[in-house]
Amino acid sequence: MACNCTKCNPNKPCGCSDPALTNPCSYTDCSVGSERCSSISCAECVSYCGTSFQVGTVGNLLQITEGERLDSIIQKFALMISQGVGACTADDVHHAPYNVYATLITNSGVTIVWNGESTETISIGVWADVGTGYILVNNVGPTVLQSVITGLSPATTYKIKLVSTDSLAATCDSVELIVSTLL
Numbered sequence: 470m471a472c473n474c475t476k477c478n479p480n481k482p483c484g485c486s487d488p489a490l491t492n493p494c495s496y497t498d499c500s501v502g503s504e505r506c507s508s509i510s511c512a513e514c515v516s517y518c519g520t521s522f523q524v525g526t527v528g529n530l531l532q533i534t535e536g537e538r539l540d541s542i543i544q545k546f547a548l549m550i551s552q553g554v555g556a557c558t559a560d561d562v563h564h565a566p567y568n569v570y571a572t573l574i575t576n577s578g579v580t581i582v583w584n585g586e587s588t589e590t591i592s593i594g595v596w597a598d599v600g601t602g603y604i605l606v607n608n609v610g611p612t613v614l615q616s617v618i619t620g621l622s623p624a625t626t627y628k629i630k631l632v633s634t635d636s637l638a639a640t641c642d643s644v645e646l647i648v649s650t651l652l
Contacts, residue, residue: 557641
């Protein structure tokens, strides 16, 4: 039985391998009675189904809300571990984009997708390390939420990150994605 996983990338396999489920497994549905899966083949589909919570104080607030995607939560915590809670990692100030991932990977390009950007963001720079350090490959406005990178070499691994900028020219780096182009 396939899982009800409509919010995931439709080009990737997703869901539970357990055919004995009586209800469709709906990772994005946190309602009572939504069946949980013991074997998950696509973690990007999992949402946090607990009670919303927060830690910190004003200007240093980290919030996790019911229904938030697990990959976004992991990125928040990774940034918090590396930088501490505060500027660039707190939800109630300008922060780095969360839920950054790569999709539509080919031998010469990749699409970078994100959400969870700060309401204070005025632009997002897309940066790629092409072997000689990071270079700016695209700059987009707020709410665009994706960028296509072309001209990459086949079978090559790249590091890609987003840098958000607010109206005061403060910048925040996202996590670094490690993306390998196809052969």
